[in-house]
Amino acid sequence: MTDVDDAELAPALGSTPVPKVHINEAWCKHCYICVSVCPRGVLTLDESRLVGGYRPVVVKDDDARCTGCRNCELLCPDLAIQVDVPESSHR
Numbered sequence: 560m561t562d563v564d565d566a567e568l569a570p571a572l573g574s575t576p577v578p579k580v581h582i583n584e585a586w587c588k589h590c591y592i593c594v595s596v597c598p599r600g601v602l603t604l605d606e607s608r609l610v611g612g613y614r615p616v617v618v619k620d621d622d623a624r625c626t627g628c629r630n631c632e633l634l635c636p637d638l639a640i641q642v643d644v645p646e647s648s649h650r
Contacts, residue, residue, distance in 0.1 A: 576645035578627035580618045586639035589613035593631035593640055599624040602631060 580601060593616055594602045601622050604614035627644035 577623050578625045578642055578644040580622055580625060580631065581641045581643065582616055582618065583639045583641075584610065584615055586637045587616060587635075588637050588639075589615070590636065591616065592634050592636070596630040596634050598628060598630065599626055601625045 582602075589611070591604070594604065601619055601624050602616055603619050605617045606614060608615065625642070627642060629642045629644070632640045632642045
């Protein structure tokens with residue numbers, strides 16, 4: 560199996576609508592399960608601030624890597640994540 564980088568995927572993806580990840584920071588208890596289950600590394604910790612003594616989870620600058628798998632949404636114990644997947648963007 561060979562690794563495929565994003566530059567190689569770009570022509571195949573074309574102008575496909577990108578899923579949007581929304582994080583309700585008020586509901587997040589900072590377990591970081593979402594960060595660990597994201598296969599494309601779309602979620603990360605905001606190292607620039609603390610919320611209740613924890614680093615909040617944020618979507619990286621460019622969430623175009625999101626495949627819409629919804630792992631983060633489905634495994635979040637606090638229902639703090641919503642992934643909006645446009646119908647034509649299942650990748």
